[in-house]
Amino acid sequence: MQKRIVAQIIIIAILMGSLGDMLVTTDVYDDVLERIVTVICLSCVKLEPRTRLDFTFDTATGEPHPQFVLENLSKGPVFLHYRTDVCPACDDMEPILHDVFNVSYDIREGFHKTILFGDTSVTFIHINLDHTREKKRESFQIYDKDNINGVPMFTIVTLGYHPAFVKPYYATGYGFLGQENPEDAGLVIQDMIDDASTTYHQNRDGYTP
């Protein structure tokens, strides 16, 4: 009996000590909060947001567009791709994005590249929310216009004519962008790029960064 009690105490001390040590010395608490609890993996909840790819001027949080987007907007539209490490729908969309933008990158690292679509330069920015700096992470909330808080999320920022002046103008879509499969979602991304390019060319002369 006494041996059992000693063994129990030792095991509990090891487990609780390890748990406490993990909480104090690692980022596990923040990682679970930010990577699992806060951001919904849309494919895991078996749901697809009803996406309306309407362009709008107003950001979801009312905050200004992030600096890293504005810096690239003077070159052309900016396409933002948000994902997390563990997200089956993101994995499904990845090859489609690689095809559309003709890019190749490590999904766990940040990536950006400016690609020419006809006569329009589009900057593709890949943001893995699990491995990104705070500023880029905050942009996820700024562009989450339907307040879905889920990945994959795609945003294209272009220029639009707001009464009296030209301002950043964006559209956000989620999951398979309302399509049945990733391939069809790829066609929607192409349309997003075309629409954004047209609007960009119509308004770029009036844009003051």
Add this chain to the structure above:
Amino acid sequence: MKKLQLTRLLSQLGFLGIANLGAVGIKTGFCFPFFYCHGCPYASGACPLGTLEHGLYKGHIVGQFLLFPFFILGSTCMIFGRAACGWICPIGLLQRATAPLAKKMGKYSFFKKLGNSSNEKYIRYVKYFVLIALVFLTTALVGFTFTDICPVGMLTGTFPLLILHPTSFTPNVFFPFALSIFILFIILIVLVGRGWCRYVCPLGALMAPFNKISVLWVHVDRDKCIECMACVKICPMKIDVLNMYRDPECILCGKCITICPTSAIKYKVT
């Protein structure tokens, strides 16, 4: 002793509330020591199985996501055994609610056989298969499998999202499969009392071995026992309470303690 069951009900309701503290803005980085989906818009923590899956996803091992839920579950279960199933799990509460229906269905011989057949003890191993094959192996090899069909995820994650945002979402390709499994889950818990805990719950499978070494356990004093079998009849997990010793299936619900006319059954701390 009926007070014990009332306390248990209050505990279950209380923890259902704690699991949903996200409704008042409290979201934490802890894993629940019970089954609840972090896909729930109001979830205050992470599903322990979901976190384990994050630690294994497609063979990319993230040690902290494997160890963190294990340490939380391990600490809890080393002290309380599998009591989380009986005292705090919202799915346990749901099965408590469906128990009267299951009891009624149990009067029909076919359904009675379902929960009492001679092969029943082997069917209980299904949950270990679910844990090893669907939660661990397939997640490590091909990606989410259990998550894609998890009925608890459907109940506590998908449906609340659909109810709270009815116009924002549409079902994806996994929805019909998950819905079918969910319907089977409902049928199971209506036909067989505690059917989910007994046969399928992978979290229960993870916790069950701790009953062998936990500090808290249910002890039967055979000297006081008059073999009235009331404990065996009332046990929701259909354990042979009379002959049990640290049974991995025991959820420490205390129903046997409540009903025992000679107080031969008690919680014991060692």
